[in-house]
Amino acid sequence: MxxxxxxxxxxxxxxxxxxxxxxxxxxxxxxxxxxxxxAIRWVWESPWGMIVIPxxxxxxxxxxxxxxxxxxxxAMSRWSAWAAFVGWLAMTIVLSAESPGGxxxxxxxxxxxxxxxxxxxxxxxxxxxxxPLRRAAPxxxxxx
Numbered sequence: 001m002x003x004x005x006x007x008x009x010x011x012x013x014x015x016x017x018x019x020x021x022x023x024x025x026x027x028x029x030x031x032x033x034x035x036x037x038x039a040i041r042w043v044w045e046s047p048w049g050m051i052v053i054p055x056x057x058x059x060x061x062x063x064x065x066x067x068x069x070x071x072x073x074x075a076m077s078r079w080s081a082w083a084a085f086v087g088w089l090a091m092t093i094v095l096s097a098e099s100p101g102g103x104x105x106x107x108x109x110x111x112x113x114x115x116x117x118x119x120x121x122x123x124x125x126x127x128x129x130x131x132p133l134r135r136a137a138p139x140x141x142x143x144x
Contacts (some may be wrong), residue, residue, distance in 0.1 A: 016075050023071030023080035027087025030067050034060035034088070035095040035105040038115040057115045064088060064119055068126045081127035088123060092116060 040056030067088070072081035096106035096116070106112050 016077050016079065019071070019075035020077070020080040020083040023067075023075065023084035024087040026067050026071055027084035027089075028091050029087075030060070030064055030084075031088040031091025032095070034064065034115070034119075035092060038106075038112065041111070054111050054114070057111055057118075060115065061118055061122055065122050065126050068123050069129070072127065072129075072131050076131055076133070078127060078129075078131060085123040085127050088119065092119070 038054075038057045038060045040054075040059075042053045042055055044051045044053070068081045068084045071084040072078055074080065092106065096104065096112075098104050106116070
């Protein structure tokens with residue numbers, strides 16, 4: 001009976017490190033694309049003044065949250081979510097540095113700071129949420 005209880009415990013699959021690497025690569029892709037997409041905004045001139053909606057920033061933050069959470073669900077581990085966050089953060093930091101030509105993908109404006117700080121807060125919050133374990137179907141006694 002003890003052997004049956006020990007075998008019912010979930011064993012970590014061997015594919016989790018590979019899926020964490022997939023999460024890291026997904027975070028890198030989101031970081032590269034997000035550095036450029038976050039600058040897109042919609043400007044509407046109203047009678048009361050200009051209204052600016054930074055829909056690129058909001059879109060990239062949504063994709064970041066879905067990438068971090070999706071990688072956690074894919075690997076059934078928070079390690080993959082943290083790997084996706086680290087990939088995004090690394091690429092965001094690299095692209096905010098000045099290139100040899102003098103150009104910067106992420107400048108120091110308010111929208112960019114919102115993207116950076118908001119992305120860190122949202123990604124860390126979603127990476128720390130526990131992944132629900134899959135439960136086995138309940139065993140029922142055969143009807144006699």
